[in-house]
Structures are given as C-alpha cells and as structure tokens.
Amino acid sequence: DDEVHVRQKVAEVDPLEAADFDREFRALMQESLDSRKLELRARPTLNMMIPMNIFEGSMKDHHGREVEAESGDDTMDDGEGGRKDVPVTVLVKRGNKQQTRHMYIPRDCSLVHSTKEKEAAELEE
Amino acid sequence: EENAGEEEGFEYGKGGFIEHACKYCGVANPACVVRCNMPSCRKWFCNSRGNTSGSHIVNHLVRAKHKEVCLHKDSPLGETILECYNCGCRNVFLLGFISAKTESVVVLLCREPCLSVNALKDMNWDLSQWCPLIDDRCFLQWLVKVPSEQEQLRARQISAQQINKVEELWKTNPDATLEDLEKPGVDDEPQSVALKYEDAYQYQNVFAPLIKLEADYDKMMKESQSKDNLTVRWDVGLNKKRVAYFVFPKEDNELRLVPGDELRLRYSGDAAHPTWQSVGHVIKLTAQEEVALELRASQGVPVDVSHGFSVDFVWKSTSFDRMQNAMKSFAVDETSVSGYIYHHLLGHEVEMQMVRNTLPRRFGAPGLPELNASQVFAVKSVLQKPISLIQGPPGTGKTVTSAAIVYHMAKQGQGQVLVCAPSNVAVDQLAEKISATGLKVVRLCAKSREAVSSPVEHLTLHYQVRHLDTSEKSELHKLQQLKDEQGELSSSDEKKYKSLKRATEREITQSADVICCTCVGAGDPRLANFRFRQVLIDESTQSTEPECLIPLVMGAKQIVLVGDHCQLGPVIMCKKAARAGLAQSLFERLVLLGVKPIRLQVQYRMHPALSEFPSNSFYEGTLQNGVTINERQSPGIDFPWPVPNRPMFFYVQMGQEEISASGTSYLNRTEAANVEKIVTTFLKSGVIPSQIGVITPYEGQRAYIVNYMSRNGSLRQQLYKELEVASVDSFQGREKDYIILSCVRSNEHQGIGFLNDPRRLNVALTRARYGVVILGNPKVLSKQLLWNGLLTHYKEHECLVEGPLNNLKQSMVQFQKPKKMYN
Ligand SMILES: [Zn+2]
Ligand SMILES: [Zn+2]
Ligand SMILES: [Zn+2]
Numbered sequence: 001d002d003e004v005h006v007r008q009k010v011a012e013v014d015p016l017e018a019a020d021f022d023r024e025f026r027a028l029m030q031e032s033l034d035s036r037k038l039e040l041r042a043r044p045t046l047n048m049m050i051p052m053n054i055f056e057g058s059m060k061d062h063h064g065r066e067v068e069a070e071s072g073d074d075t076m077d078d079g080e081g082g083r084k085d086v087p088v089t090v091l092v093k094r095g096n097k098q099q100t101r102h103m104y105i106p107r108d109c110s111l112v113h114s115t116k117e118k119e120a121a122e123l124e125e
Numbered sequence: 126e127e128n129a130g131e132e133e134g135f136e137y138g139k140g141g142f143i144e145h146a147c148k149y150c151g152v153a154n155p156a157c158v159v160r161c162n163m164p165s166c167r168k169w170f171c172n173s174r175g176n177t178s179g180s181h182i183v184n185h186l187v188r189a190k191h192k193e194v195c196l197h198k199d200s201p202l203g204e205t206i207l208e209c210y211n212c213g214c215r216n217v218f219l220l221g222f223i224s225a226k227t228e229s230v231v232v233l234l235c236r237e238p239c240l241s242v243n244a245l246k247d248m249n250w251d252l253s254q255w256c257p258l259i260d261d262r263c264f265l266q267w268l269v270k271v272p273s274e275q276e277q278l279r280a281r282q283i284s285a286q287q288i289n290k291v292e293e294l295w296k297t298n299p300d301a302t303l304e305d306l307e308k309p310g311v312d313d314e315p316q317s318v319a320l321k322y323e324d325a326y327q328y329q330n331v332f333a334p335l336i337k338l339e340a341d342y343d344k345m346m347k348e349s350q351s352k353d354n355l356t357v358r359w360d361v362g363l364n365k366k367r368v369a370y371f372v373f374p375k376e377d378n379e380l381r382l383v384p385g386d387e388l389r390l391r392y393s394g395d396a397a398h399p400t401w402q403s404v405g406h407v408i409k410l411t412a413q414e415e416v417a418l419e420l421r422a423s424q425g426v427p428v429d430v431s432h433g434f435s436v437d438f439v440w441k442s443t444s445f446d447r448m449q450n451a452m453k454s455f456a457v458d459e460t461s462v463s464g465y466i467y468h469h470l471l472g473h474e475v476e477m478q479m480v481r482n483t484l485p486r487r488f489g490a491p492g493l494p495e496l497n498a499s500q501v502f503a504v505k506s507v508l509q510k511p512i513s514l515i516q517g518p519p520g521t522g523k524t525v526t527s528a529a530i531v532y533h534m535a536k537q538g539q540g541q542v543l544v545c546a547p548s549n550v551a552v553d554q555l556a557e558k559i560s561a562t563g564l565k566v567v568r569l570c571a572k573s574r575e576a577v578s579s580p581v582e583h584l585t586l587h588y589q590v591r592h593l594d595t596s597e598k599s600e601l602h603k604l605q606q607l608k609d610e611q612g613e614l615s616s617s618d619e620k621k622y623k624s625l626k627r628a629t630e631r632e633i634t635q636s637a638d639v640i641c642c643t644c645v646g647a648g649d650p651r652l653a654n655f656r657f658r659q660v661l662i663d664e665s666t667q668s669t670e671p672e673c674l675i676p677l678v679m680g681a682k683q684i685v686l687v688g689d690h691c692q693l694g695p696v697i698m699c700k701k702a703a704r705a706g707l708a709q710s711l712f713e714r715l716v717l718l719g720v721k722p723i724r725l726q727v728q729y730r731m732h733p734a735l736s737e738f739p740s741n742s743f744y745e746g747t748l749q750n751g752v753t754i755n756e757r758q759s760p761g762i763d764f765p766w767p768v769p770n771r772p773m774f775f776y777v778q779m780g781q782e783e784i785s786a787s788g789t790s791y792l793n794r795t796e797a798a799n800v801e802k803i804v805t806t807f808l809k810s811g812v813i814p815s816q817i818g819v820i821t822p823y824e825g826q827r828a829y830i831v832n833y834m835s836r837n838g839s840l841r842q843q844l845y846k847e848l849e850v851a852s853v854d855s856f857q858g859r860e861k862d863y864i865i866l867s868c869v870r871s872n873e874h875q876g877i878g879f880l881n882d883p884r885r886l887n888v889a890l891t892r893a894r895y896g897v898v899i900l901g902n903p904k905v906l907s908k909q910l911l912w913n914g915l916l917t918h919y920k921e922h923e924c925l926v927e928g929p930l931n932n933l934k935q936s937m938v939q940f941q942k943p944k945k946m947y948n
C-alpha cells in the first residue's frame with residue numbers, strides 16, 4: 001500500500017575508500033588466522049556429537065513455535081517466485097549445554113547442496 | 126509543587142532511541158541487525174552496504190578491529206553470541222557453517238584450528254563445504270537479513286568518510302553520535318537550510334541546531350522580562366481561582382505576551398505578610414496592556430496588598446521540544462509518514478502518485494457557502510493527491526475551502542482527520558467552519574489555555590468533558606463540582622478525578638471525526654497514541670518546518686498545506702537562525718522543489734480598486750473580484766476620498782522620523798498627528814471604531830499613536846481606545862473595513878527597513894474591505910522598486926495627495942529612480 005518509487009542516483013562506492021577498506025579487512029583476517037596458528041595449545045578436544053533426540057517428533061524453536069520435523073516438502077516460499085528455502089537445525093552451545101535452533105536457508109546454499117547430494121547418493125546405493 | 130497538574134514531558138523521547146538501531150544508518154529491523162560484542166562497544170549495526178563496499182556491521186568490525194557479535198533476540202537464532210561449536214572461538218572472521226553429512230543439521234565452526242581436525246570427518250560432518258560467516262564483506266544474508274530497498278532508502282545515507290570519522294570519534298568518546306560530527310562550534314554560523322536532504326538524519330542535523338538557537342534566544346528574551354513595582358488588582362474567577370490584574374508594559378523588543386503564557390508573580394513581604402510567589406497563566410490581555418493572570422494556587426495569596434509586586438516570565442521549552450521530537454520521529458520511525466511523503470519532503474525524486482479514492486459528486490459541503498470554480502478545483506485535486514499546496518491570497522475563502530476538503534476526507538472513512546494551524550485564532554476559525562458541515566469536531570487546547578475564552582468553546586475538549594451528560598460520568602461530575610466549589614480536592618480525590626477525566630477525554634477524542642489543534646498542540650501527550658493518515662495545515666506558510674512537522678509525523682499519508690507564500694512567513698526572533706533559513710516554511714520549500722500550489726483566485730474582501738495593485742504585483746494579475754464596487758460602497762459615510770469610487774489615497778508626509786525612546790524602533794510625530802486627524806474624520810462621518818485598523822511596521826510608532834490619540838483626539842477618549850492600532854505582522858489573517866497605514870520611515874540616506882519586504886507590503890495593502898489610507902514619504906519610498914510601482918499606481922489614479930484633509934490636492938512630488946531590489 002505504501003509502495004513508493006524513488007528515482008535515485010546510483011550510490012557510488014569510492015574506489016579509493018573501497019581499496020583502503022579491503023586492505024584493512026584482509027589485514028584483520030590474516031591477523032585472526034595468525035593468532036590462532038601461533039597459539040601453542042594442543043589440538044582441541046572434539047565435542048561435536050549430534051544429540052540423538054533432535055529428530056524425535058516435532059520440535060519447538062526458541063520462540064516456542066512448533067517447527068515441523070523434516071519432511072520432503074517442508075519448505076518455505078520466500079516470495080521471489082519459486083526459489084524455496086529449506087529448514088535446518090542449528091546446534092549451538094549455551095555454556096556447556098547443547099541447544100537446537102531452527103531456521104531456513106536458501107536451497108542454493110552450498111550447505112544444502114552437500115546434504116541433498118549426500119542424501120541422493122545414499123539413496124542410489 | 127508548582128508543577129502539579131502538569132502532564133507535559135513524560136512522553137517525549139519515546140521511540141526516539143531504538144537501542145538496536147544501526148549506529149550508522151538507523152535501520153532497526155531485528156532480523157537485519159547484530160550487536161558488536163566488544164564489552165566497551167556493544168553497538169548495533171545492520172547488514173546493509175549502503176554506499177560502501179562492506180556491510181555496516183563488517184565496516185564497523187574492520188574499522189574498530191572488533192571481532193565478536195551477538196544476534197538480536199528476535200532473530201531466528203535468538204540472542205546468541207556467534208561462536209565455534211567445538212572450541213568456542215568467537216572471532217567472526219574465522220567462523221563458518223558446516224553441515225552434517227546426512228542430516229539437515231548445521232553448526233558454526235572456526236577455520237583454524239577446528240576445521241582442520243580430521244577426526245571430524247569421521248563424525249559424520251561434511252568439512253568440504255565450509256561456508257564462511259562473512260562472505261563478500263557482508264554477513265551471510267540468510268543469517269542476518271539485508272534490509273529491504275525501501276528500508277535502506279529511508280535510512281541515513283552514511284558515507285564511508287563519515288563512517289571513518291565517527292569510528293575515530295568513538296575511540297575517545299564511545300557515546301558520540303553522528304550528529305556530533307556536524308555540530309558547529311559555539312561561534313560558528315549554523316549550517317543553512319537546504320532544498321534537498323539525503324535523509325531525515327541530515328534534515329535533523331540542519332534544523333535541530335536552528336531550533337536550539339531560537340529556543341535559547343526566546344528563553345533569554347523572556348527571562349529578561351522581569352518587572353518590579355507592579356500594582357495588582359485582585360479578583361476571583363468563575364472557577365474559584367485567584368486572578369491578578371496588572372499592567373505589564375511591552376518594551377520595544379518584539380516580545381509578545383499571549384494568553385496561555387506563564388508568569389510568576391512575587392511579593393517580597395512586609396511586616397504583616399511573608400514572602401510570597403505563585404505561578405499563573407495569562408488568561409486575558411487588553412489593548413491597554415492589562416494582563417489577567419490566573420494563579421495556580423489560591424492559598425496564602427496576599428489579597429489585601431496591591432502594591433510592590435514583581436513579575437517574571439516562566440519560559441517553557443515545550444514547543445521546541447515537540448519540534449525536536451517530531452524531527453526525531455521523522456528520522457527513526459518508519460511509520461511516522463508514508464514512504465512517498467518521506468521522500469518528497471526530503472526533495473528526492475519520487476514518481477507521481479495518485480490517491481485512489483472515489484470522488485464525491487459535488488465538492489461543496491453542507492453548512493458552507495457554495496464554492497466557486499477555483500475552490501472546487503482545489504478540493505477536487507487535493508482529494509486525489511498525497512501532497513497538495515493551496516495558495517489562498519487575501520480574502521479568497523481558504524477557510525471555507527479547507528473545511529470542504531476536511532469534510533470530504535472525513536467522509537472517506539480513513540480514520541480521523543487532523544487539522545492544524547500555527548495560531549489559535551486560525552484553528553478556532555477552522556474548527557467552527559468544519560463543525561458547520563455537521564462533522565464531529567474536537568478542538569484540543571493546551572492545558573494552559575483552558576481558562577482562555579474561545580469563540581468555539583463548545584467544541585473544545587475541556588468543555589465537552591465538563592458537559593458530557595451521561596450517567597457513567599456522574600462520578601466525574603461530582604468530583605468536578607466539588608473541585609469547583611472548594612477550588613481544590615483531597616489528593617485521593619484528585620487522583621480519581623484525574624484518571625476519570627483522562628478516560629473521558631480519550632473517549633471524546635476517539636469518537637471525533639476531526640481533531641483541531643495548533644501545530645505544536647499536535648504534540649500534546651493526550652494525542653500520543655493517535656494516528657492520522659490525513660492532515661491539513663492552514664496558515665502553513667507562517668510556521669517553521671519543524672513546527673509543521675509535528676502534526677505530519679503522526680502517520681500522514683495525505684497532507685494538505687494551505688497558506689500564501691506571498692504573505693508574511695513565520696516570525697523568527699534569533700537573527701542567526703533566521704539568516705540560516707529557519708524562516709522559510711515547508712510550503713515555500715515544496716514550491717521551490719516544483720510542487721505547484723493550487724491558487725484560489727476570487728477575492729471577496731477588497732473593494733475592486735483596492736485589489737488591483739496587489740493582484741498585479743503579487744499574484745500575476747490573477748486575482749479576480751468576487752465583490753462589486755456597489756457592494757463595497759458605504760452609504761452615509763462622508764469621507765473626503767480624492768476620487769469617487771476609489772476609496773484610497775496616498776497621503777504625502779514630509780515629517781521626520783525619530784528613533785524611539787528605547788533606541789530600537791522608529792516613530793514619526795507628524796504622521797501620527799495626521800493619523801489622528803484621519804481617524805477622527807472617519808469617526809465623525811459615522812464609521813465606528815471597530816471598523817478601523819491603524820497599522821504600522823514599528824512598535825515605536827504604534828505606542829506613540831495610541832498615546833497621541835488618547836491625549837489629543839478631539840472626540841470621546843473611549844472611541845480611540847476601542848480602535849485597534851497594531852503592527853502589520855499582527856494583522857495578517859485579519860481584515861477591517863478601513864485601514865490606515867503609517868509608514869514612518871523618512872530619511873534621505875538609510876533604507877526603509879521593514880517596508881522593504883514585499884510580503885509585508887502585500888499584507889498591509891490587503892487588510893481593508895472598504896478603504897485604505899497610506900501615510901508616507903514618497904521621496905524615500907520611491908527608491909524601492911515595489912513602492913515605486915505602488916506610488917506610480919496611486920499617482921496615475923490621481924490618488925497621490927497632500928494638503929489638509931478637507932482640501933486634499935494632487936501631489937507633484939518627484940519620485941526617485943528605483944534601485945534594484947535589495948534585502
Ligand atoms: Zn564494536
Ligand atoms: Zn546500517
Ligand atoms: Zn573452533
């Protein structure tokens with residue numbers, strides 16, 4: 001109802017500014033990586049088991065809304081004509097406690113591809 | 126305790142500061158923002174790039190060298206600090222998602238070292254598709270949404286340079302805002318107003334300091350107005366409250382006391398009386414400068430004393446606060462105005478939009494006079510457009526046109542219509558006309574003005590509350606009666622009374638079709654939860670932009686600004702603020718931006734001979750006469766007009782101007798003496814005092830004329846007292862049958878000051894219905910182009926005269942060559 005069409009000059013990114021930002025971005029990235037590599041502590045212990053109860057029955061997201069357990073067509077239309085999002089479970093930790101969250105990610109995301117491909121591959125076997 | 130009963134102030138700032146709004150651009154959609162988790166920072170940023178190569182959050186992290194973030198509690202993952210699921214590393218530059226091989230399960234994992242731990246592969250995790258959290262200098266868009274195009278367009282358009290500057294500032298002052306970047310130093314000239322603004326933040330950056338300057342000046346002026354040794358006359362009002370009457374002489378400075386102003390009355394005490402003081406509201410002002418002050422508290426008033434009182438002005442920031450708040454809502458609240466209006470007001474190029482509404486079959490309204498063609502055209506086109514300007518030259522019926530517009534808007538069923546004007550007088554006039562159409566009107570007055578009499582009292586909210594006669598209200602009535610009888614209530618009763626009153630106020634206000642109040646009144650806390658899609662502002666050319674904004678930011682989708690930019694604009698007291706452009710109204714800026722005002726073209730006020738010059742000089746000759754010469758003849762009035770059927774003349778004056786006693790104004794004695802002669806001639810010929818207005822641009826002359834007439838007038842003194850002598854400015858919006866204009870300025874070398882403004886001349890010339898007399902020095906005035914034109918016009922019509930009133934002769938005075946217009 002409140003659709004408005006503004007004829008706008010295309011915002012230009014100042015190339016000098018962009019280059020400067022890029023330099024700082026890379027520096028920060030490198031510094032982050034280096035700081036981890038230099039840490040002389042032992043390889044981390046692994047604590048990445050997927051809790052088995054995740055897929056039992058329907059689940060609630062953190063708002064208390066019911067979220068459907070995985071099923072073939074449990075997708076959400078993002079309104080842009082056909083491209084669908086798929087639901088995923090996100091594991092997070094609160095302190096040492098495992099928690100699950102639910103969200104949608106686009107079907108063309110590499111994360112989705114890998115799981116779907118794997119599923120297809122496994123089906124073929 | 127002086128503030129008992131005041132409800133102002135508690136709503137302000139609400140919504141002004143959304144904590145989780147992006148510190149760069151103000152976007153506050155919870156799905157689009159994250160919080161920097163650095164303990165010394167904790168600022169929120171959005172995931173839009175705006176005009177930079179990285180998104181705002183990434184910009185911040187890089188520039189500030191901060192590395193941790195937390196998601197918003199209303200985001201899909203809830204309030205979550207992003208960290209590696211395995212090792213707890215929180216550096217977002219190292220984090221990415223991985224998914225399980227078989228299930229739709231994902232976790233965040235750091236690139237170093239966890240991603241290179243081989244054992245993970247054996248644990249059913251797919252490490253080949255690590256998906257970094259920050260991709261292309263932006264957070265993953267499915268984790269932190271990018272604001273929509275509309276949201277981004279309405280956000281602050283921050284540049285990379287500004288980002289760098291504010292980040293620099295935050296290093297020493299974490300609470301600094303972007304506004305601090307633009308703040309002028311104490312001695313700097315403020316930034317001038319512009320035609321177009323990037324966004325509402327820039328708009329606010331320009332106007333907020335100007336409003337501050339004006340507020341400071343106003344405060345300084347008003348607080349310096351203390352007067353001692355006043356004589357007070359005591360009375361009791363109908364509501365049992367104490368009223369003090371005293372004369373509060375006006376200085377030459379332009380301070381104007383108005384009903385509703387607050388004054389503090391003080392008595393320093395004597396042997397029989399303790400020191401006493403009380404604050405009260407001005408409820409009445411007489412032409413003789415006597416003030417009626419209704420005191421707030423009636424206890425301990427030294428009513429047996431009449432001499433030795435002092436009075437000070439109590440300055441209130443309310444109106445300025447409301448302007449500042451309106452600008453804030455305009456910037457941060459997306460629902461304050463529609464997108465179309467937002468962009469249009471800022472001067473962005475917006476594709477023309479029409480309002481989809483079925484038009485009424487006829488455009489007039491019940492209870493109003495029949496509309497003429499230009500009025501019908503105005504109503505019709507206004508109803509179809511989201512933004513309209515109506516220009517109403519003097520006497521062209523803009524109140525009737527506005528009332529008809531409001532009538533049709535209210536009938537469209539889009540909710541209540543808000544109708545405002547900068548002055549109370551204009552609001553009252555409109556309220557009356559709108560009510561005549563049968564619509565339910567509530568006139569909301571400031572609390573401080575409730576005791577001030579109003580011509581539309583029956584429409585006022587406070588009156589309706591008192592007279593709503595239903596049984597449920599009996600409790601309120603009982604308490605009201607008690608309060609009226611005793612003057613005050615017990616604190617528990619007062620509490621009950623207030624809450625009942627508030628509920629009743631709300632009920633009455635909600636059931637109205639139309640709410641009428643001043644522009645500043647639209648910021649009243651009693652309207653805090655109201656939304657108005659349709660807003661009409663009359664006299665909009667007399668209000669500053671921020672004042673005009675107050676009624677607009679309450680949800681406007683369709684706005685109508687009525688006014689006349691060829692008449693006087695808003696009064697700005699602070700020269701610095703005026704120079705920077707605060708005196709330009711929103712109406713004028715929209716005209717400059719290309720919005721074409723719809724002009725009402727038929728004037729019903731002036732004798733056709735009087736409208737000719739204003740029409741040609743100010744309205745490109747488009748003003749038509751809706752009155753005939755016959756309708757403007759005054760039978761039985763024998764006044765020596767030089768030309769029959771042309772009730773006008775320019776009376777040549779050669780008397781010297783003087784500086785007034787205060788040193789800040791001018792007066793002209795011979796002109797004043799001649800004004801008295803003209804007035805007396807009018808009165809003798811059968812004109813009554815209320816038909817005559819004497820106007821002059823100078824306060825010094827105004828005071829001198831009043832004084833002179835009362836001492837030297839040859840008729841009964843009372844007659845002269847009843848006659849109004851006022852400044853040009855205070856006559857705007859009003860009319861009289863006869864106008865006498867005293868120009869005052871008469872010098873060879875200096876300019877003509879106030880008279881130099883063509884808009885002031887327009888106002889002065891268009892107040893009269895039946896006749897005009899101008900007194901001035903043609904030699905001086907003719908130097909100015911417009912005045913030269915006026916003098917030539919009068920001369921050509923043989924109306925430039927000199928000599929005694931009973932023997933006026935055409936003047937042969939030579940005009941000077943007009944100089945180019947200067948200002
Ligand atoms: Zn930070
Ligand atoms: Zn932002
Ligand atoms: Zn890790």
